Amino acid sequence: MTPEQIDAFLTVHRDLHREGPGEPADVHWALEKLGLSGPLDVLDAACGPGADLLTLAEALPEAHITGVEKTAHFATEASARIAAYAPRVQAVEGDMSTPEGTYDLIWCAGALYFLGVTEGLQGWRSVLNPGGAVVFSEPVLLGTPPSDGARAFWEEYPQITDLDGIIERVTAAGYAVQDHRMIVVKPWADYYGPLQARIDMLREQDPDAALTEALDEHQREIDMWHAAQDQIAYALLIVKPV
Numbered sequence: 001m002t003p004e005q006i007d008a009f010l011t012v013h014r015d016l017h018r019e020g021p022g023e024p025a026d027v028h029w030a031l032e033k034l035g036l037s038g039p040l041d042v043l044d045a046a047c048g049p050g051a052d053l054l055t056l057a058e059a060l061p062e063a064h065i066t067g068v069e070k071t072a073h074f075a076t077e078a079s080a081r082i083a084a085y086a087p088r089v090q091a092v093e094g095d096m097s098t099p100e101g102t103y104d105l106i107w108c109a110g111a112l113y114f115l116g117v118t119e120g121l122q123g124w125r126s127v128l129n130p131g132g133a134v135v136f137s138e139p140v141l142l143g144t145p146p147s148d149g150a151r152a153f154w155e156e157y158p159q160i161t162d163l164d165g166i167i168e169r170v171t172a173a174g175y176a177v178q179d180h181r182m183i184v185v186k187p188w189a190d191y192y193g194p195l196q197a198r199i200d201m202l203r204e205q206d207p208d209a210a211l212t213e214a215l216d217e218h219q220r221e222i223d224m225w226h227a228a229q230d231q232i233a234y235a236l237l238i239v240k241p242v
Protein backbone atom coordinates (compact mmCIF):
# COMPACT_ATOMS: atom_id res chain seq x y z
CA MET A 1 0.00 0.00 0.00
CA THR A 2 1.15 3.58 -0.67
CA PRO A 3 1.46 5.95 2.32
CA GLU A 4 -1.77 7.63 1.14
CA GLN A 5 -3.58 4.28 1.10
CA ILE A 6 -2.27 3.40 4.59
CA ASP A 7 -3.47 6.80 5.85
CA ALA A 8 -6.87 6.23 4.27
CA PHE A 9 -7.13 2.73 5.78
CA LEU A 10 -6.31 4.05 9.24
CA THR A 11 -8.77 6.94 8.83
CA VAL A 12 -11.51 4.38 8.20
CA HIS A 13 -10.42 2.06 11.04
CA ARG A 14 -9.24 4.51 13.75
CA ASP A 15 -10.70 3.74 17.20
CA LEU A 16 -12.91 0.89 16.01
CA HIS A 17 -13.46 -1.61 18.80
CA ARG A 18 -11.98 -4.49 16.87
CA GLU A 19 -10.62 -5.38 13.43
CA GLY A 20 -12.73 -8.43 12.66
CA PRO A 21 -15.77 -10.34 13.88
CA GLY A 22 -15.65 -11.84 17.35
CA GLU A 23 -17.12 -11.30 20.80
CA PRO A 24 -16.24 -11.78 24.48
CA ALA A 25 -18.38 -14.95 24.50
CA ASP A 26 -15.80 -16.56 22.19
CA VAL A 27 -13.03 -16.01 24.74
CA HIS A 28 -15.20 -17.22 27.64
CA TRP A 29 -16.24 -20.32 25.66
CA ALA A 30 -12.62 -21.27 24.97
CA LEU A 31 -11.41 -20.66 28.53
CA GLU A 32 -14.25 -22.75 29.91
CA LYS A 33 -13.66 -25.59 27.43
CA LEU A 34 -9.96 -25.60 28.31
CA GLY A 35 -10.58 -25.18 32.04
CA LEU A 36 -8.04 -22.36 32.20
CA SER A 37 -7.48 -20.14 35.23
CA GLY A 38 -4.64 -19.03 37.49
CA PRO A 39 -1.18 -17.58 36.76
CA LEU A 40 -0.95 -18.54 33.08
CA ASP A 41 1.15 -17.06 30.30
CA VAL A 42 -1.06 -15.99 27.41
CA LEU A 43 -0.28 -14.53 23.98
CA ASP A 44 -2.86 -12.67 21.89
CA ALA A 45 -1.28 -13.04 18.45
CA ALA A 46 -2.26 -10.12 16.16
CA CYS A 47 -4.27 -8.44 18.91
CA GLY A 48 -5.42 -5.53 16.72
CA PRO A 49 -6.82 -2.70 18.86
CA GLY A 50 -7.07 -5.05 21.85
CA ALA A 51 -10.73 -6.05 22.30
CA ASP A 52 -9.90 -9.70 23.10
CA LEU A 53 -6.86 -8.63 25.12
CA LEU A 54 -9.24 -6.76 27.42
CA THR A 55 -11.59 -9.75 27.71
CA LEU A 56 -8.65 -12.05 28.47
CA ALA A 57 -7.33 -9.58 31.08
CA GLU A 58 -10.67 -9.54 32.88
CA ALA A 59 -11.34 -13.29 32.58
CA LEU A 60 -7.85 -14.35 33.71
CA PRO A 61 -7.01 -11.96 36.58
CA GLU A 62 -3.80 -13.79 37.55
CA ALA A 63 -2.45 -14.36 34.03
CA HIS A 64 0.40 -12.55 32.32
CA ILE A 65 -0.94 -11.61 28.93
CA THR A 66 0.94 -10.18 25.94
CA GLY A 67 -0.65 -8.87 22.78
CA VAL A 68 1.61 -8.71 19.75
CA GLU A 69 0.54 -6.69 16.72
CA LYS A 70 2.31 -5.78 13.48
CA THR A 71 0.48 -2.49 12.83
CA ALA A 72 1.96 0.13 15.16
CA HIS A 73 -1.27 2.15 15.25
CA PHE A 74 -3.29 -0.83 16.52
CA ALA A 75 -0.59 -1.81 19.04
CA THR A 76 -0.81 1.74 20.45
CA GLU A 77 -4.62 1.59 20.63
CA ALA A 78 -4.42 -1.81 22.35
CA SER A 79 -1.91 -0.49 24.91
CA ALA A 80 -4.26 2.36 25.77
CA ARG A 81 -7.21 -0.02 26.06
CA ILE A 82 -5.52 -2.31 28.59
CA ALA A 83 -3.54 0.40 30.44
CA ALA A 84 -5.41 -0.27 33.69
CA TYR A 85 -4.02 -3.85 33.68
CA ALA A 86 -0.37 -2.98 32.90
CA PRO A 87 2.22 -4.35 33.43
CA ARG A 88 0.45 -7.71 33.93
CA VAL A 89 -1.12 -7.18 30.51
CA GLN A 90 0.74 -5.47 27.70
CA ALA A 91 0.52 -4.88 23.96
CA VAL A 92 3.66 -4.62 21.86
CA GLU A 93 4.40 -3.95 18.22
CA GLY A 94 5.90 -7.10 16.70
CA ASP A 95 5.59 -10.14 14.46
CA MET A 96 3.41 -13.01 15.71
CA SER A 97 5.38 -15.50 13.61
CA THR A 98 8.36 -15.19 15.96
CA PRO A 99 6.94 -14.70 19.47
CA GLU A 100 9.24 -14.36 22.46
CA GLY A 101 8.51 -16.35 25.62
CA THR A 102 6.46 -19.50 26.18
CA TYR A 103 2.70 -19.74 26.57
CA ASP A 104 -0.08 -21.84 28.04
CA LEU A 105 -2.53 -20.28 25.57
CA ILE A 106 -2.06 -18.59 22.21
CA TRP A 107 -5.21 -16.73 21.22
CA CYS A 108 -5.39 -15.61 17.58
CA ALA A 109 -8.62 -14.01 16.27
CA GLY A 110 -8.87 -13.61 12.53
CA ALA A 111 -5.18 -13.54 11.73
CA LEU A 112 -3.59 -17.01 11.52
CA TYR A 113 -4.31 -17.00 7.78
CA PHE A 114 -1.57 -14.39 7.40
CA LEU A 115 0.94 -17.11 8.34
CA GLY A 116 -1.03 -20.07 6.95
CA VAL A 117 -2.86 -22.35 9.39
CA THR A 118 -0.39 -25.23 9.10
CA GLU A 119 2.71 -23.06 8.95
CA GLY A 120 1.62 -20.83 11.82
CA LEU A 121 0.72 -23.73 14.11
CA GLN A 122 4.00 -25.48 13.32
CA GLY A 123 5.89 -22.30 14.16
CA TRP A 124 4.12 -21.89 17.52
CA ARG A 125 4.71 -25.44 18.70
CA SER A 126 8.06 -24.59 20.28
CA VAL A 127 6.61 -21.69 22.29
CA LEU A 128 3.70 -23.67 23.76
CA ASN A 129 4.16 -24.94 27.31
CA PRO A 130 3.34 -28.64 27.92
CA GLY A 131 -0.46 -29.00 27.78
CA GLY A 132 -0.76 -25.62 26.07
CA ALA A 133 -3.38 -24.79 23.45
CA VAL A 134 -3.93 -22.52 20.48
CA VAL A 135 -7.37 -21.00 19.88
CA PHE A 136 -7.82 -19.35 16.49
CA SER A 137 -10.57 -18.17 14.17
CA GLU A 138 -10.34 -18.89 10.48
CA PRO A 139 -12.55 -18.13 7.45
CA VAL A 140 -14.71 -21.17 6.67
CA LEU A 141 -17.04 -22.12 3.81
CA LEU A 142 -20.52 -23.17 4.89
CA GLY A 143 -23.07 -25.09 2.82
CA THR A 144 -22.67 -27.73 0.14
CA PRO A 145 -21.99 -26.28 -2.27
CA PRO A 146 -21.06 -22.88 -0.83
CA SER A 147 -23.12 -20.05 -2.33
CA ASP A 148 -21.83 -17.73 -5.06
CA GLY A 149 -22.22 -14.89 -2.56
CA ALA A 150 -19.88 -16.54 -0.07
CA ARG A 151 -17.36 -17.36 -2.80
CA ALA A 152 -17.45 -13.74 -3.95
CA PHE A 153 -16.93 -12.46 -0.40
CA TRP A 154 -13.82 -14.62 0.06
CA GLU A 155 -12.40 -14.08 -3.44
CA GLU A 156 -9.15 -12.63 -2.03
CA TYR A 157 -8.60 -15.72 0.15
CA PRO A 158 -8.51 -18.63 -2.32
CA GLN A 159 -7.06 -20.97 0.34
CA ILE A 160 -10.41 -20.97 2.18
CA THR A 161 -11.96 -24.40 2.84
CA ASP A 162 -14.87 -25.92 4.69
CA LEU A 163 -14.42 -27.07 8.31
CA ASP A 164 -13.01 -30.45 7.25
CA GLY A 165 -10.36 -28.62 5.23
CA ILE A 166 -9.35 -26.54 8.26
CA ILE A 167 -9.13 -29.71 10.37
CA GLU A 168 -6.86 -31.22 7.69
CA ARG A 169 -4.56 -28.19 7.88
CA VAL A 170 -4.51 -28.44 11.70
CA THR A 171 -3.71 -32.16 11.52
CA ALA A 172 -0.93 -31.52 9.00
CA ALA A 173 0.70 -29.25 11.60
CA GLY A 174 0.72 -32.09 14.16
CA TYR A 175 -2.16 -30.75 16.23
CA ALA A 176 -5.60 -32.14 17.08
CA VAL A 177 -8.88 -30.20 17.23
CA GLN A 178 -10.43 -30.30 20.72
CA ASP A 179 -13.57 -28.34 19.91
CA HIS A 180 -14.95 -25.70 17.56
CA ARG A 181 -17.81 -23.25 17.12
CA MET A 182 -18.97 -20.93 14.38
CA ILE A 183 -18.78 -17.14 14.39
CA VAL A 184 -21.64 -16.09 12.12
CA VAL A 185 -24.18 -13.26 11.63
CA LYS A 186 -24.31 -11.30 14.94
CA PRO A 187 -20.58 -10.81 15.59
CA TRP A 188 -20.23 -9.80 11.93
CA ALA A 189 -23.11 -7.33 12.24
CA ASP A 190 -21.47 -5.95 15.41
CA TYR A 191 -18.23 -5.49 13.47
CA TYR A 192 -19.71 -3.98 10.32
CA GLY A 193 -22.22 -1.68 12.09
CA PRO A 194 -19.59 0.77 13.43
CA LEU A 195 -17.61 0.47 10.18
CA GLN A 196 -20.71 1.44 8.16
CA ALA A 197 -21.32 4.42 10.48
CA ARG A 198 -17.68 5.50 9.98
CA ILE A 199 -18.01 5.24 6.18
CA ASP A 200 -21.23 7.29 6.20
CA MET A 201 -19.62 9.95 8.40
CA LEU A 202 -16.45 10.22 6.27
CA ARG A 203 -18.48 10.43 3.02
CA GLU A 204 -19.94 13.70 4.31
CA GLN A 205 -16.49 15.21 4.90
CA ASP A 206 -15.38 15.70 1.28
CA PRO A 207 -12.93 12.72 1.21
CA ASP A 208 -9.89 12.91 -1.09
CA ALA A 209 -9.23 10.32 -3.83
CA ALA A 210 -7.36 7.83 -1.62
CA LEU A 211 -9.99 7.97 1.11
CA THR A 212 -12.82 7.68 -1.43
CA GLU A 213 -11.18 4.53 -2.81
CA ALA A 214 -10.87 3.08 0.71
CA LEU A 215 -14.49 3.93 1.50
CA ASP A 216 -15.65 2.28 -1.75
CA GLU A 217 -13.65 -0.89 -0.99
CA HIS A 218 -15.02 -1.17 2.53
CA GLN A 219 -18.57 -0.51 1.31
CA ARG A 220 -18.20 -3.27 -1.27
CA GLU A 221 -17.11 -5.69 1.47
CA ILE A 222 -20.06 -4.75 3.67
CA ASP A 223 -22.50 -5.05 0.76
CA MET A 224 -21.16 -8.52 -0.12
CA TRP A 225 -21.52 -9.56 3.52
CA HIS A 226 -25.15 -8.30 3.59
CA ALA A 227 -25.93 -10.32 0.46
CA ALA A 228 -24.80 -13.66 1.96
CA GLN A 229 -24.53 -12.98 5.68
CA ASP A 230 -25.82 -16.33 6.95
CA GLN A 231 -23.11 -18.13 4.95
CA ILE A 232 -20.12 -15.95 5.81
CA ALA A 233 -18.39 -17.29 8.88
CA TYR A 234 -15.25 -17.80 10.86
CA ALA A 235 -14.71 -21.14 12.59
CA LEU A 236 -13.22 -20.79 16.07
CA LEU A 237 -11.09 -23.83 16.88
CA ILE A 238 -9.37 -25.06 20.04
CA VAL A 239 -6.30 -27.08 19.04
CA LYS A 240 -3.45 -28.79 20.89
CA PRO A 241 -0.22 -30.44 19.72
CA VAL A 242 -0.41 -34.25 19.64
Ligand SMILES: C[S@@+](CC[C@H](N)C(=O)[O-])C[C@H]1O[C@@H](n2cnc3c(N)ncnc32)[C@H](O)[C@@H]1O
Nearest residue numbers: 018019020046047048070071095096109111114
Ligand atom coordinates in the same frame (compact mmCIF):
# COMPACT_ATOMS: atom_id res chain seq x y z
C1 LIG B 1 -8.46 -9.10 10.97
S1 LIG B 1 -7.36 -8.26 12.05
C2 LIG B 1 -7.77 -9.00 13.63
C3 LIG B 1 -7.25 -8.22 14.78
C4 LIG B 1 -7.74 -8.66 16.16
N1 LIG B 1 -7.36 -10.00 16.48
C5 LIG B 1 -9.24 -8.49 16.27
O1 LIG B 1 -9.96 -9.50 16.22
O2 LIG B 1 -9.69 -7.34 16.39
C6 LIG B 1 -5.80 -8.97 11.65
C7 LIG B 1 -4.62 -8.31 12.36
O3 LIG B 1 -3.44 -9.08 12.11
C8 LIG B 1 -2.35 -8.19 12.15
N2 LIG B 1 -1.19 -8.93 11.59
C9 LIG B 1 -1.04 -9.42 10.33
N3 LIG B 1 0.12 -10.10 10.23
C10 LIG B 1 0.72 -10.02 11.45
C11 LIG B 1 1.95 -10.53 11.98
N4 LIG B 1 2.79 -11.25 11.23
N5 LIG B 1 2.24 -10.29 13.28
C12 LIG B 1 1.39 -9.55 14.06
N6 LIG B 1 0.23 -9.04 13.61
C13 LIG B 1 -0.12 -9.28 12.32
C14 LIG B 1 -2.87 -7.01 11.35
O4 LIG B 1 -2.09 -5.85 11.57
C15 LIG B 1 -4.29 -6.90 11.89
O5 LIG B 1 -4.35 -6.04 13.00
